[in-house]
Amino acid sequence: LLEVVVHARQGDLTVTIRDTIPAVRIPSRTYRRHSRPSTSERSPNTAISVARDLVGTTIANRYRLVELIGRGAAGSVYRCVDAELGREVALKLLDDFDGANSSRTERFLREAEVLAQHEHRSIVRIYDRGRAEDGRLFLVTELLHGVSLAAVLEAALSDGEGEIRL
DSSP states (O other), X not given: OEEEEXXXXXXXXXXXXXXXXXXXXXXXXXXXXXXXXOGGGSOOOHHHHHHHHXXXXXXXXXXXXXXXXXXXXXXXXXXXXXXXXXXXXXXXXXXXXXXXXXXXXXXXXXXXXXXXXXXXXXXXXXXXXXXXXXSOEEEEEEOOOSOOHHHHHHHHTTTSOEEEEO
């Protein structure tokens, strides 16, 4: 588990993340983001359009990608239908096509192992992991429903100041 503290002051955000599960071994980190650029100042992200293009395809002859629900530094997360079990799941697809970034691959595989070893209401259940037809790694977990962290932070810090512990 990670303890996350978000502090906002005059448009600047400070996020502190601390590992609470020793097996994960993530050092405590503090991130600072200063006043967000306006939408017009942001550059378009082609990785998002590529991720959206995969919607409707099937991974490992089993997981039909229904909707792109998130995008991060390492890959994309999709809402999927597991054709074998007939249930909705989440599928995290790593961006690295050729496995050239071995440290990223190792972290991704370790994430699957750590998730599989722990059972807690705050830890998503893992169902499967593997390689897609194009060689990218994927991880299949339970699909959680609710509001996004971005929406929670936006609502809680809408006045530009405050602190949230997650």
